[in-house]
Amino acid sequence: MMQAMFNQKGATFSVDIVADPAAREFIEAHTATLDESFSKVDMSEKMRRRLSRSNYIFSGMKTFHELHEAFPSMFDENGNRKSFERFLKDVRSIDQTYNVNYLRAEYNFVNASARAAAKWESFAEDGDRYNLQYRTQSDDKVRPEHAALNRVTLPPSDPFWEEFYPPNGWNCRCSVVQVLKSRYPTTPHDEAMGLGEMALQRDTKGIFRFNPGKQEKAIPDYNPYTIRRCRDCDIAQGNSGKLVASIPDSELCQACRIVREMQDYYSEIPVSNGKVRIHTTHGVAEAKENISIARYLAEKYGYSIDLLPNPDNQKSADSYNHTLGYEQEYKVNSTPTKSAIDKELRKAARQASHIVLRIDSSISLEELTRGIRGRVSQSDIQEVTIIWGGKDIALSRETILSDDFKMQQEDFA
Template sequence: MMGALFQEQGATLRIEILEDPAVQDFIGTHAGILDSAFQEERMSDSLRDRLSETDWMFSGYKAFHELNEAFPSLVDESGARKPFDRFLKDVQSIDETYNRNWLRAEYNFAGASAQMAAKWERYAEDGDDYYLQYRTANDGAVRPEHAALHGVTLPQSDTFWDTYYPPNGWNCRCTVVQVRKSKYEQTPHDEAMAKGAAALAKDTKGMFRFNPGKQKSAFPAYNPYTISKCRTCDKSQFRLAANIPSNQLCEACVYLQTNVCGYKDIPTTRGRVREHYSQSPDEKKENRSIAEYLANKYGYYIDLIPKVDSVKGKKNPDSYNHTLGYLQEYKVNKTPTYNALDMALKKGFKQADSLILRLDSEITDGVIVRALKNRFNMYEHAKDIMLIKGEKDVVYTRDTILSADFKIQQEDFK
């Protein structure tokens, strides 16, 4: 990564350095280390994906901070550019601080957050049928301020857990367990909140006042590599970046979410599928299934790309097919009606010129033909569509669909 920094020219660090392969490799490797902290933890796939996404963004912020701190070391006291060997020697201490001293604490925190998030997910299935009880490791290493919270007992719905759910600091070993209401008395809410405030009194920045289970995040929005306003920023809308366009961290945040790699490989028997951590959570499972089908059958190399529809003026296709060289949108038809199919086509062709449509309903061929002709007549940019039925598929081009004798033949599906 420092080799990429050494190639930088000019008086300020470019945001685009985050796109350099060496920087991407650092971010991915760092995120992978954090992910490994909860590899064996039992949780839903959706929660694991969200935690991995926050690990990746945290790693991206960290890389940007490290590069910013090392950037002045490119020149000597007189302003002359240093030789690479001297530059590398001078930034060695920075690298050691970020990636040896701090990484262990970050790894432990990611693991603790994930463990507590998984517990919260399981406890949510029972709601307030049980109380939740705060417990420390109950040994000589427990911080006195955390020891004061030991035994606090409240229902899961109590807002106390929004702020004081563990982990409550670096290397915090505290936990929360379910207990029977018949066995333990509920702690008065005001008393619990007072104990929580006292326990985290040293956390003047409020960094550890979050609930990883409710927020589905391995790290709080405000952490060593972000700013306090990140706590109230709706990153999906890039609100802070719009309000503070000159803030370099906000620019980096937008850039990380919309441009930089952040992909993980999805296992396939042929081809390759990479999924971006910020893929739309509502469509992730179906998109992954379609991409796996295409890769396994045709050997395609496919990226399931970031969700960017919150960025004004940008379309939001689901995938980029490297083998074919163009963007594609994925849709699934589950209701066998004209209106349902027409809506899928309408939404799909708003995002890309090429559409992959999986037919999971018993919709008739006649309805499909009518809907396709309607939308291809309306959208001049619509290029082609692949229909998938079970393990077979067919591609129809614009010219074929708009021809007078267009019909769907079952023998077309191969």
């Protein structure tokens, strides 16, 4: 990434460097590191995608700041360009600050935010049936101002939770739990708000006044790499904030715009034949299996395949096969039963009429035949491609519904 910036001509920083392939790769790696902090946290796929998107924006803006801060180090005291070796040596402290010191706190914050967001999803399912209670770790490490919030009890619909739902600072360990209304008295709203204001009195910029579950973001729009008005505008405007004070507003807004546009982006997956690309918003949980299936098909048949965006609240196929000219939904069977095959095909049929089903179980050919035929007869599935043991066969709807349809071992010889 620093090499890419060093290769830029001229003595003026160019915001476009954020879109350089090397910078993109760095942003994606930084995003993946933050995403890893909640990889084992149970939550909906929709929430996971939303949190990952906020991590991407955050990583992009952080990268912009790191590059902007490093740029002056390219020139010596006489305004002459340094050698790359000298430049790299001079910016090591910047790298240490951003990608070790800051990253540690950011990783912990994203983990806390994600766990809190997952809890909020669960709380939302029950509405105001239960109250929520603020809890600290009750040890000597708890900040006194946070300790004052311990046992604050309010219904989920109370506005208190929009501002003071944890985490309430870097390395905050506070949490929220559901409690029975009959067991704990409700805290008066004004009293709770006063305690909240006291808890965040050091947060003079209000960076931590957000609810990751309601906003579906691991990091708020206003953070150390943006400005206050970013709360209300997708493309940040204004001129405030400690880390951005020396950066012209137009550059900050340009960087924000570029980073957001980069989210709508395909990256290539290495394959020995054909072509596979994956969209930045492809489903996180299913990406590994889908890449494996797409790679198999591309390398065997030379297909050109895109793993598609996974938009919220919309039905969408996993892939578009440019060579064949239609969308395909990918599924993996890991349970050796007819009902498991039926379940996977039933879900797949909601997304596309062409299905690719990889068998990772020891299901019998008889059970596989029954599962495929039964579900195809009850749906609009036009084709099912079975991948099994490194072999595959494409079955048309007509073939599957024919009287003599029967999966045989020689189909995968």
